[in-house]
Amino acid sequence: MEQEITAIQPQLTQHFAKLINENRLAHAYLLSGASGTGKLSLAVWIAQGIFCNQRNADGTPCLKCSECRRIAANEHPDVVRIIPEGRSIKVDQVRYLKSEFSKSGLEGNRKVFIIQDVEKMTTSAANSLLKFIEEPNGSITAFLLSSHANQILPTIVSRCQVVEMASLNRETQLKKLMDAGVDKVVGSVLVNLNADFDELVALGTDEQFQKLLTEVVNWMKAILADDWRAFVYVQTRLMPLVDERPAQERLLELMVMICRDLILLRYHQDDEVAFITEKQMLAQAAEQIPASQLTKGVELVMNCWNQLAVNVSYQNVLEGLTLRLCRCYHKR
Ligand SMILES: [Zn+2]
Structure with missing residues (x-):
């Protein structure tokens, strides 16, 4: 209603x-x-x-x-x-x-x-x-x-x-999305995206977008585990889901979001977390990483926009990011 x-x-x-x-x-x-x-x-x-x-x-x-x-x-x-x-x-x-x-x-x-x-x-x-x-x-x-x-x-x-x-504040917007038929788990991510309400509802009911959320989580899990497969996931799991520029930029927004979640959890600000089903896994990982490195992680993702602006290929940008994030979070 x-x-x-x-x-x-x-x-x-x-x-x-x-x-x-x-x-x-x-x-x-x-x-x-x-x-x-x-x-x-x-x-x-x-x-x-x-x-x-x-x-x-x-x-x-x-x-x-x-x-x-x-x-x-x-x-x-x-x-x-x-x-x-x-x-x-x-x-x-x-x-x-x-x-x-x-x-x-x-x-x-x-x-x-x-x-x-x-x-x-x-x-x-x-x-x-x-x-x-x-x-x-x-x-x-x-x-x-x-x-x-x-x-x-x-x-x-x-x-x-x-x-x-x-x-609208976050809570009101989430409730509106749920009223429009969007699942709470997806809605919690959507309220952080930069888009019109109608666009958010469309994304919230789009299967491809839900797959993308799953794969972003898998990608981050591998990075946090210092698992080399994170690099491979870029080509095999993420790229097939983002064939056009708007979707590619959205994927970057999701990556910023999940890196930001690590910071929020590190400081116990659970209410604003986007990937709510992964709270526990992310919180445990965040405990192991110095706060300064978590902040640097967000900056690394933000830098990707600059790289795209100078026409580095999208896949290269993501692969580079994956390696840098692994190094950043595991201090090598
Ligand atoms: Zn009246």
């Missing part, structure tokens, strides 16, 4: 409840933040706060009345959502929005519109929207949502109040 926005974004919901209560909402907001931070949920929640029949004293919506439920089901005539058609938001969609609003503007109704992925607006759609924002018809509140606010026309941004959505 989806987590409530008040749990995901407590400060922002509190802030907006106050604005609703005091009738001080701005005309247009740009909600900016990574996928999964609750932009749409927040916009819907504020709309509920505006229209709710039984609003709580603190300005929060009841979520139970007919208005609240119609808005949640996207069936409210005065709350209009626009999502990209195909790859873009087209001028016709903005025109539709305008015509919808000019009708009821005559009746003096309060209106809310929500545009998702606003960076996907064509230039003509953006220009059409601009005029609309500048000359509001009736009392309108606009929510523009984007995970890539830097791609939005500055003229649009300048007419909105920009709201940065706080990124």
Whole structure:
């Protein structure tokens, strides 16, 4: 079940409840933040706060009345959502929005519109929207949502109040991933990766990625055992799983992560460990290695990005890394 926005974004919901209560909402907001931070949920929640029949004293919506439920089901005539058609938001969609609003503007109704992925607006759609924002018809509140606010026309941004959505803490994000069907073991690794929420969910249910996790662990086990087969694993077990550059970079991220786990365990910071099923094995190994060498291990992996930037072959980079890590952890 989806987590409530008040749990995901407590400060922002509190802030907006106050604005609703005091009738001080701005005309247009740009909600900016990574996928999964609750932009749409927040916009819907504020709309509920505006229209709710039984609003709580603190300005929060009841979520139970007919208005609240119609808005949640996207069936409210005065709350209009626009999502990209195909790859873009087209001028016709903005025109539709305008015509919808000019009708009821005559009746003096309060209106809310929500545009998702606003960076996907064509230039003509953006220009059409601009005029609309500048000359509001009736009392309108606009929510523009984007995970890539830097791609939005500055003229649009300048007419909105920009709201940065706080990124989720580790625990919340893990719970969201698990709600989306990702296994906890895989999710614990994913929350450390640099990617959009949708991308993380896709990885979390991808068999190839799970194999990769297994092989990274096997590779590290061999290194920690000072077993020469770690070198061979690069070609036989890791390379077949990463045929393209994005996957290759992801593998490096996983290697940084498992080296970092050794440091965390050495300092007994168990909560942040990525490879949770390997905690015991990694903790035992970390006890045997000086902390300075563990830190150096992470640096060795990070250096791989520089090597790739100067076009050293990927397999060579990993093989070199394997030898260096063996030397580093076993102090030769
Ligand atoms: Zn309500």
